[in-house]
Amino acid sequence: MFALVDVNNMYVSCERVFRPALNGKPVVVLSNNDGACIARSNEAKDLGVRMAQPWFEVRHLQRTAGLIALSANFELYGDMSSRMMSIAARYAPRQEIYSIDECFLDFDGVPGDLVAIGRELRRQVLAWTGLPTSVGFGATKTLAKLANHVAKTAERKPGSYPGELAQVCNFANLSADQLAAAMQATEVGEVWGIGRKTTARLNECGIRTVLDLVRGDAAALGRQFSVVIEKTVRELHGTACLEVNDAPAANQQIMCSRSFGAPVTDLPTLIEVVSQFTSQVAHKLRDQGSVAGAVHVFIATSPYRRNDRQHAPSATLPLGRPSADTRVLISAAVRALRGVFRPGFNYAKAGVMLVDLQPQAQEHATPDLFADDAQPEGAARGSRSDLMSALDALNQRFGRHAVSVASAARRTGPSAHASKQDRRSPRYTTRIEEIAVARA
DNA sequence: TCTGGGGTCCTAGGACCC
DNA sequence: TCTGGGGTCCTAGGACCC
Numbered sequence: 001m002f003a004l005v006d007v008n009n010m011y012v013s014c015e016r017v018f019r020p021a022l023n024g025k026p027v028v029v030l031s032n033n034d035g036a037c038i039a040r041s042n043e044a045k046d047l048g049v050r051m052a053q054p055w056f057e058v059r060h061l062q063r064t065a066g067l068i069a070l071s072a073n074f075e076l077y078g079d080m081s082s083r084m085m086s087i088a089a090r091y092a093p094r095q096e097i098y099s100i101d102e103c104f105l106d107f108d109g110v111p112g113d114l115v116a117i118g119r120e121l122r123r124q125v126l127a128w129t130g131l132p133t134s135v136g137f138g139a140t141k142t143l144a145k146l147a148n149h150v151a152k153t154a155e156r157k158p159g160s161y162p163g164e165l166a167q168v169c170n171f172a173n174l175s176a177d178q179l180a181a182a183m184q185a186t187e188v189g190e191v192w193g194i195g196r197k198t199t200a201r202l203n204e205c206g207i208r209t210v211l212d213l214v215r216g217d218a219a220a221l222g223r224q225f226s227v228v229i230e231k232t233v234r235e236l237h238g239t240a241c242l243e244v245n246d247a248p249a250a251n252q253q254i255m256c257s258r259s260f261g262a263p264v265t266d267l268p269t270l271i272e273v274v275s276q277f278t279s280q281v282a283h284k285l286r287d288q289g290s291v292a293g294a295v296h297v298f299i300a301t302s303p304y305r306r307n308d309r310q311h312a313p314s315a316t317l318p319l320g321r322p323s324a325d326t327r328v329l330i331s332a333a334v335r336a337l338r339g340v341f342r343p344g345f346n347y348a349k350a351g352v353m354l355v356d357l358q359p360q361a362q363e364h365a366t367p368d369l370f371a372d373d374a375q376p377e378g379a380a381r382g383s384r385s386d387l388m389s390a391l392d393a394l395n396q397r398f399g400r401h402a403v404s405v406a407s408a409a410r411r412t413g414p415s416a417h418a419s420k421q422d423r424r425s426p427r428y429t430t431r432i433e434e435i436a437v438a439r440a
Numbered sequence: 441t442c443t444g445g446g447g448t449c450c451t452a453g454g455a456c457c458c
Numbered sequence: 459t460c461t462g463g464g465g466t467c468c469t470a471g472g473a474c475c476c
Contacts, residue, residue: 010476030444031443031445032445033442033443033444034442035442035443035444036443036444038444038445038476052443052444053443054443055442055443056441056442056443057442057443072444098475098476099475099476100476101476102476192474192475193473193474193475194474195473195474195475196473197472197473197474198473198474226450227450228449228473228474251446251447252447252448253446253447253448254446254447255446255447256445256446257445257446258444258445259443259444259445302443303443304442304443349444351445353446420442
């Protein structure tokens with residue numbers, strides 16, 4: 001038996017923990033650069049604000065409907081997430097952290113009334129973190145996801161499903177008829193793995209609800225669509241094709257990209273930005289104990305600026321020898337950037353991706369016989385990782401930008417190209433100088 | 441004026457090999 | 459008058475997730 005636990009409207013709920021005045025009000029959280037809505041309170045959903053909707057399209061609701069917008073504060077959300085996850089982990093032998101606000105739990109062999117356990121888990125998370133969650137149980141991960149959707153929707157829109165399914169829903173407790181009714185009341189696009197494109201194609205075949213899909217033939221759908229759909233249908237039938245993975249593998253790629261607050265036209269600024277992005281991904285790379293075999297860099301104009309000439313070049317530069325040294329990676333990234341940059345364009349975005357990742361070799365890595373060793377002084381075996389370790393330790397202790405490679409150093413004062421973040425709340429739980437203050 | 445960021449997996453097609 | 463067949467590997471792009 002699987003459970004899916006997820007936080008309702010995660011980012012908005014995190015903000016509300018520290019600002020209870022936001023309760024009951026329409027609230028959205030904006031993406032980097034304050035560009036689009038990436039989280040909505042129920043009240044904001046009721047106003048018709050769509051997921052990923054551009055902020056400028058809904059900002060008028062500030063005046064007309066009291067909509068409140070906040071800049072994303074991922075440091076806060078990440079910390080709240082780890083608190084929630086550690087509480088949820090106590091309730092089952094195995095946990096898979098699936099995203100910042102969701103985890104799967106494997107209840108195989110756990111005795112007792114699962115709905116009661118689910119309610120206790122909910123209560124505990126709410127009491128200890130202030131975050132509201134929903135819990136769905138099912139015989140497969142896909143069914144648990146669906147049960148979670150039912151639990152959430154039954155609470156948010158009374159009448160859409162039987163009331164007793166609200167907050168915590170266990171499909172195993174439903175009769176065949178009750179389950180069929182719930183599936184009929186749910187659109188096929190709500191199923192995990194069925195996205196926009198597939199929904200449209202399924203609709204053309206007359207498959208509109210989850211029940212329609214479940215009644216289809218898995219193998220035939222597999223041939224017509226893809227093996228992904230086939231697996232999904234089998235999971236909906238109750239045949240588990242997916243396991244709870246509590247030991248996730250290291251990432252296969254690590255990326256950092258950002259839209260600019262204002263268009264960038266010159267190479268020096270792009271070099272600075274790309275160097276900063278590379279510093280970040282290099283740090284993440286070392287954190288997971290990997291080295292990168294190649295660096296991929298891209299810059300792009302904005303497709304929304306119809307009058308601008310468009311240009312979205314990218315380049316991948318293989319490293320002679322895989323590395324996790326920020327200096328090596330920056331030098332490759334900047335070389336790639338110089339290769340693709342063309343003057344005369346309004347660049348709106350840039351990104352750096354580390355690819356071809358492999359575990360950091362211990363002592364006996366095969367050296368590159370033909371390498372010209374044009375690496376920074378001291379970048380040879382041993383001292384490289386020592387230097388990077390020292391860099392990471394200093395930044396850990398004195399703040400993220402305490403020490404950096406010169407080309408990635410922040411200039412003093414805010415730059416025009418820096419992402420807009422005009423409405424960010426304090427990082428209450430991770431910065432002592434921003435801690436919440438209680439007033440008598 | 442203003443439109444997110446960071447991932448995974450699958451598939452089709454080309455290059456290459458014998 | 460004539461142009462194989464079967465296999466693997468790699469890559470780019472698409473679809474999906476949150």
